[in-house]
Amino acid sequence: xxxxxxxxxxxxxxxxxxxxxxxxxxxxxxxxxxxxxxxxxxxxxxxxxxxxxxxxxxxxxxxxxxxxxxxxxxxxxxxxxxxxxxxxxxxxxxxxxxxxxxxxxxxxxxxxxxxxxxxxxxxxxxxxxxxxxxxxxxxxxxxxxxxxxxxxxxxxxxxxx
Numbered sequence: 001x002x003x004x005x006x007x008x009x010x011x012x013x014x015x016x017x018x019x020x021x022x023x024x025x026x027x028x029x030x031x032x033x034x035x036x037x038x039x040x041x042x043x044x045x046x047x048x049x050x051x052x053x054x055x056x057x058x059x060x061x062x063x064x065x066x067x068x069x070x071x072x073x074x075x076x077x078x079x080x081x082x083x084x085x086x087x088x089x090x091x092x093x094x095x096x097x098x099x100x101x102x103x104x105x106x107x108x109x110x111x112x113x114x115x116x117x118x119x120x121x122x123x124x125x126x127x128x129x130x131x132x133x134x135x136x137x138x139x140x141x142x143x144x145x146x147x148x149x150x151x152x153x154x155x156x157x158x159x160x161x
Contacts, residue, residue, distance in 0.1 A: 013043030
């Protein structure tokens with residue numbers, strides 16, 4: 001049975017990418033595809049390695065039924081480009097960081113998450129770190145929409161022989 005693995009990537013892996021991981025896990029579970037889609041998240045920086053997601057991200061997620069508390073920040077490694085079918089950056093800066101460290105033969109695996117939300121206003125998931133509660137809510141809005149589109153895309157990949 002075919003499987004797909006994805007990794008969401010932001011700068012520190014404490015706000016946007018763990019939120020995307022939790023949202024995608026919930027959508028994949030609801031679709032009955034947990035055994036076929038592996039999900040993780042990471043950061044391009046190492047400042048928060050081993051730490052839980054930002055409390056504001058956890059609080060915003062809880063209000064919508066997502067549990068970010070078991071997640072711990074980690075940094076992207078060279079092995080991730082072999083391990084994951086897709087590495088989805090939250091913004092252009094992290095996309096460039098991934099492209100810089102990605103082996104050439106794996107470049108097609110690196111994309112922006114918001115590519116999967118074609119009706120969204122922007123190409124980047126907003127960084128809520130230096131803002132208030134509304135920024136974390138905006139991240140959830142963006143990520144929920146993008147993950148719906150991503151799940152539809154992954155269904156087509158899984159259906160291919």
